[in-house]
Amino acid sequence: MPSTARSSSVSIQNLTLEVERRGAGTPLLLLAGEEQLEREAPFVDALAKQFDVIIPSLPGFGVSDRPDWIANADDISYILLDLLDELDLSDVTVLGCSFGGWVAAEMAVKNTSRISRLVLVDAYGIKVRGPYDRDIMDIWTSHPAEVAAAKWADAEKAKRDFSQMNDEQLTVVARNIESFARFAWDPYMHNPKLKQRLHRIDVPALLIWGEKDGIVDTAYGEAYANLIPGAKFATIAGAGHYPHLEAPDSFLAALHPFIN
Amino acid sequence: MLAWHFTEMPYPNLPPLESLSTMRVSLSNQHYDPMVGADLYNRYLDEYMIADDLGLNLLCNEHHQTATCIDVAAPLTAAILARQTSKGRICILGNPVANRGDPLRIAEEMAMIDCISRGRLDVGFVRGVPYEIFAANTNPTQTVERLWEGIDLCVKAWTTTEGPFNFEGRFTHRRAINLWPRPYQTPHPAVWITGSSDLDNIKKAAARGYVFATFLQPHAKVKWMFDGYRSAFRDTGLPGGGGTAYMPLVYTADTEEEAEKGARELTWYLAAKSEPQYRNPPGYVPVEFNVNALKGTFTGRTDAMRQKSLEFLKEEGVMVYGTPDSVAEQIKRLYNLVGGFDHLLMMQQAGSLDHARTVKSMTLFAKEVYPQIKDLARTKPLEMAAAAE
Numbered sequence: 043m044p045s046t047a048r049s050s051s052v053s054i055q056n057l058t059l060e061v062e063r064r065g066a067g068t069p070l071l072l073l074a075g076e077e078q079l080e081r082e083a084p085f086v087d088a089l090a091k092q093f094d095v096i097i098p099s100l101p102g103f104g105v106s107d108r109p110d111w112i113a114n115a116d117d118i119s120y121i122l123l124d125l126l127d128e129l130d131l132s133d134v135t136v137l138g139c140s141f142g143g144w145v146a147a148e149m150a151v152k153n154t155s156r157i158s159r160l161v162l163v164d165a166y167g168i169k170v171r172g173p174y175d176r177d178i179m180d181i182w183t184s185h186p187a188e189v190a191a192a193k194w195a196d197a198e199k200a201k202r203d204f205s206q207m208n209d210e211q212l213t214v215v216a217r218n219i220e221s222f223a224r225f226a227w228d229p230y231m232h233n234p235k236l237k238q239r240l241h242r243i244d245v246p247a248l249l250i251w252g253e254k255d256g257i258v259d260t261a262y263g264e265a266y267a268n269l270i271p272g273a274k275f276a277t278i279a280g281a282g283h284y285p286h287l288e289a290p291d292s293f294l295a296a297l298h299p300f301i302n
Numbered sequence: 303m304l305a306w307h308f309t310e311m312p313y314p315n316l317p318p319l320e321s322l323s324t325m326r327v328s329l330s331n332q333h334y335d336p337m338v339g340a341d342l343y344n345r346y347l348d349e350y351m352i353a354d355d356l357g358l359n360l361l362c363n364e365h366h367q368t369a370t371c372i373d374v375a376a377p378l379t380a381a382i383l384a385r386q387t388s389k390g391r392i393c394i395l396g397n398p399v400a401n402r403g404d405p406l407r408i409a410e411e412m413a414m415i416d417c418i419s420r421g422r423l424d425v426g427f428v429r430g431v432p433y434e435i436f437a438a439n440t441n442p443t444q445t446v447e448r449l450w451e452g453i454d455l456c457v458k459a460w461t462t463t464e465g466p467f468n469f470e471g472r473f474t475h476r477r478a479i480n481l482w483p484r485p486y487q488t489p490h491p492a493v494w495i496t497g498s499s500d501l502d503n504i505k506k507a508a509a510r511g512y513v514f515a516t517f518l519q520p521h522a523k524v525k526w527m528f529d530g531y532r533s534a535f536r537d538t539g540l541p542g543g544g545g546t547a548y549m550p551l552v553y554t555a556d557t558e559e560e561a562e563k564g565a566r567e568l569t570w571y572l573a574a575k576s577e578p579q580y581r582n583p584p585g586y587v588p589v590e591f592n593v594n595a596l597k598g599t600f601t602g603r604t605d606a607m608r609q610k611s612l613e614f615l616k617e618e619g620v621m622v623y624g625t626p627d628s629v630a631e632q633i634k635r636l637y638n639l640v641g642g643f644d645h646l647l648m649m650q651q652a653g654s655l656d657h658a659r660t661v662k663s664m665t666l667f668a669k670e671v672y673p674q675i676k677d678l679a680r681t682k683p684l685e686m687a688a689a690a691e
Contacts, residue, residue, distance in 0.1 A: 110472070183328070183436060185579055204596045216592035223584035224443040 052098075054124045057107040060099040061125070065090025070135040070301075071126070072097045073142030075284065076222040078104060078214070080139060085290040092301075093135065098125060100145060102221030104214055114225050115141070115167065116233055119148035126156045135301060137161040139286060141222060144231070147270075150247070151239040160247040161297065162266070164255050164283045166231040168240070170265045178231045179257045182223070192256025193283045240269040247273040248300045250293065252281035274300070303637075303644060303678040306361040306393065307353035307664060308549065309651035310371040311346045311379075313339065314570065326368040326433045326576040339372060345657050346373075347382060352661055354387035356668035361393045361647055363428075366437035370574045377411045384419035392419055395494055395515060395647075396426025399452030400445040401438035405474055406481075409456040413485040421486040426494035426515070427453050433580040443585030446503065448473050453493065460490035494547065501530045508534035508544060515547035515647065518572070521619040524548055525640040532641065545680060547645035548636070551615075551652065553623040554666040564663060565612055565623035570653025572615075622648075626670035633675050644680045 048063045064086065070093035074080040081097065089095050100118055102108030112118060122145060126134060134157050138146030143165025150160050170177045181189045190200035204212060247270045251263035260277055267275040276296040278285035286293045315338050316322065322329060350360050362379040365371035373379055376394040383392050392415070397408045416423040429449045435442045451471050458467075459481045466480035485491055495507040496515045504527055507514045514531045516524060528546045551571065553564035582595060615621040619636040622629055637643060648667070651660045 182583065183579060185577055207596075209593060212593045212596050213589055215596060216589045219592065220443050220585035220589060224441065227441045227443070228439055 052125060052128055054121055054128055057101060057109055057112075057121065059101070059106045059121070059125065060104045062097040064095045064097070065093055067093045068133050068135070069094045069096055069129075069131045070137060071122070071131075071146075073100065073122070073136065073138035073146050074103070075140030075142055076103070076218060076226075077140075078218055079284065079287055083287050083290065085286050085294055088290070088294055089137075096129070096131070098122065100142065100221075102224060103218050108221055108224070112225075114233065115144045115148050116235075118145050118225070119152060122149050123153055123156075132156050133158045135159045135161065137163070138165060139163040140283065141166060141226065141231075143167070144233075144236075147236060147240065147243075148233065150243045150245065151236065152242075154243070154245045157245055159301065160243065160245055160270075161300065162247070162249045163286055163293075164251055164258055164263065165249070165266065166226065166258060167233060168237045168266055168269070169229070169232045169234060170237075170262055177258070177262055180230065181257065182227075189257075195252070195254040195280055195282045195288055199288065237269060240266075241271060243270045243273075246300070248297070249273055249275045250285060250296050251275070251277050252283055252285035252288065253277045253279050254281060255283045255285075257283045303646055303675050303680070304359055304391070305646045305667070305672050305675070306359040306391075306648060307350065308361040308363075308647055308649050309346050309349065309660075310363065310365065310571070310649070311342065311373040312570070312651075312653055313342060313369045313372045314654035316369055319573070319575065322575060324577045324580070325370055325574045327436050327580050328367075328577070329369055333369070334372075342372065346651070347379070347386070349651065349657065349660055349664070350379075350383055351387055353664055353668075354383075354390040356665060357389065357672065358664070358668055359391040359393065360387065361395055363395050363426075364398065365431075366434060368433070368574075370571065377408075377415065380415050380423065381411075381418065384415050384422065391422050391424060393424035393494060394426050396428035396496060398430040398434060398438070399427050399456070400448035401430045401434055401440045403438075403440070403448070403473070405452035405455045406459055406476060406479060408452070409459040409481055410483075412456070412491065413460065413481060413483045416486040416491050417483050419486070421491075423485075423487070424492045424494055424513070425456075425490075426496065426513075427456075428496045432583055432586050433576055435583045435586065436580060441585075442583035444473075445586065446500070450506070453495075457490060457493065460485050497527065501527075504530045505534035507531065511544045513545045513547055513645065515549065515645070517549040517647070518551070518620050519548075521636060521639045524619070528640050528643060545644035546640075546642075547647050548619075548640065548643050549647035549649060550620055550622045550636070552621075552629070552648035552650050552663075552667065553655075554626055554629045554663045554671060555623075556625065556666070558624055558628070561623045561625065561628075562612065564655065564659060565616075565621055567655045568621070568623075568649065568652045569612070569615075570655075571649065626666050627674075629667065630671045630674035633671070634678070637675075637678055642679065646675070 050061055052059045052061050099106040101112050136146045136157050143162040144167035147167050179192050190197045194200050249263055249267045251260050267273040278289050278292045281288040360383055362376045364373050364376040366374055380392050380394050399405050412425045429445050451473050466478035468477050494513040494515055497503045508531045551568040555561035622632045650664055
């Protein structure tokens with residue numbers, strides 16, 4: 043964690059959110075993926091040179107609370123909109139990855155008064171095809187090795203050395219796994235209503251997709267982009283589900299024209 | 303002590319087990335032959351009827367999408383037994399209320415079976431083992447909450463005679479609940495709960511006067527759980543009922559050699575394979591357990607038991623096998639080691655153990671072992687035992 047990082051907890055509706063801030067500039071709300079691998083990623087430092095990067099742990103992730111009433115990404119999006127109010131932010135770029143991308147889309151269909159742009163990176167959230175079609179790889183009935191191969195262009199990158207983590211860190215890992223299942227088990231990684239709401243998004247949107255994403259493929263990403271008025275779609279070569287982690291330079295190059 | 307006959311109704315006619323990566327959830331049903339299944343169902347039901355004739359009680363359960371258990375609807379088995387047997391008690395252990403998601407349908411079915419059997423039904427509830435999550439597609443992170451909300455609603459429905467009443471809980475919303483039929487037994491059939499590690503759950507079962515049952519665990523762990531149950535009973539000074547139940551694999555034979563051979567066949571159940579993604583769905587166990595899983599120090603019960611020798615399993619009380627006198631001695635030893643228990647649940651059939659040998663073992667048990675253990679005192683909470691003296 044760079045020395046400029048500032049951690050705090052913010053209380054919203056009796057629930058405590060862990061919020062980290064890095065850098066200075068116009069605000070950029072970074073909604074991490076379900077594994078929260080973004081926290082240590084180099085692309086965040088690059089963004090912090092230009093933005094006031096605000097990284098909340100979503101309810102149930104990191105050490106943020108998870109009250110029982112929060113059941114899905116739709117519920118979480120209200121908490122995040124409350125966070126923008128609480129911090130009194132405006133002109134916010136919202137960048138969400140994977141599960142965080144789904145939450146970002148759920149925010150943008152509700153209220154964009156504090157949001158200026160939306161970036162979704164290999165996001166979940168919609169069901170594209172019919173009931174017998176598997177739009178999103180079932181990570182919970184697939185062998186862990188197959189999931190790793192689908193998620194990363196280089197499956198070696200999926201390996202995390204848990205033996206080097208202390209109990210506090212392992213608790214976060216276990217909590218993230220559990221909370222992701224709480225919110226995304228059924229309906230599986232989508233909100234059946236979101237597809238019908240995406241037309242409401244009235245800020246510029248960019249969807250960035252890893253070319254080798256085997257969890258949600260580029261056809262899924264394109265279908266997602268086509269549902270958001272005026273959205274642009276870009277792919278990143280040599281990257282899977284986490285292009286911002288696997289190919290940060292190409293990712294930042296794709297992002298740059300959109301945020302400037 | 304009450305003894306219960308149990309089989310999971312396995313489908314053992316599979317390709318060589320070494321060639322399969324799993325026997326659960328995703329083993330293709332092309333391996334299921336309905337003609338073989340028809341024979342197996344009828345055979346297992348025949349064995350329950352024989353058990354009833356022998357004076358044993360009858361325990362059934364259900365699982366889904368697995369060759370280890372083709373009883374996919376325990377209420378159907380119990381309903382058949384309610385009509386076709388006449389003596390033994392019938393226990394479903396249990397209704398997977400968390401996964402089934404319709405507590406009132408369960409309450410109705412149990413009340414109907416209780417009436418057909420004229421009050422011979424005990425009603426167990428289970429949270430469901432990890433791999434059951436996939437067939438039911440229940441959210442794995444809240445099965446405990448679903449279990450207890452479901453049980454409490456069932457009991458409320460059985461015992462409310464001045465309804466209708468409404469219920470708007472966390473998982474179930476129903477209007478005008480008014481159970482027809484009511485259960486035969488008053489206020490309601492005995493309720494059983496299973497568990498394997500969660501002491502809070504065990505104490506909750508004790509607090510409600512429910513029977514607590516556990517399966518295939520080393521005796522020290524069984525004692526730890528039963529002590530927890532008994533202490534909760536003592537602490538809260540609760541109403542009567544309740545009790546403890548333990549299930550080992552049991553095989554009784556004329557000779558030790560024959561018994562060992564039978565016992566070896568029963569270990570088919572312990573060896574049942576599944577793929578890693580089905581063993582610990584996310585959030586099925588608490589975060590603390592999963593921290594240990596990430597460290598590699600928590601692997602679950604079945605894995606721990608799978609590789610052990612027959613001798614070891616016998617020593618731990620997970621398997622009970624031998625001549626009738628030896629089986630009686632092993633049960634008495636187990637009884638003393640765990641601080642006493644009330645129900646001996648016997649998996650007397652598993653894998654490809656055939657009909658003739660299953661019946662032989664059941665018969666020897668009923669005629670020569672059961673009389674030796676029947677009078678073992680029912681365990682009581684300490685305070686109640688003291689008050690009785």
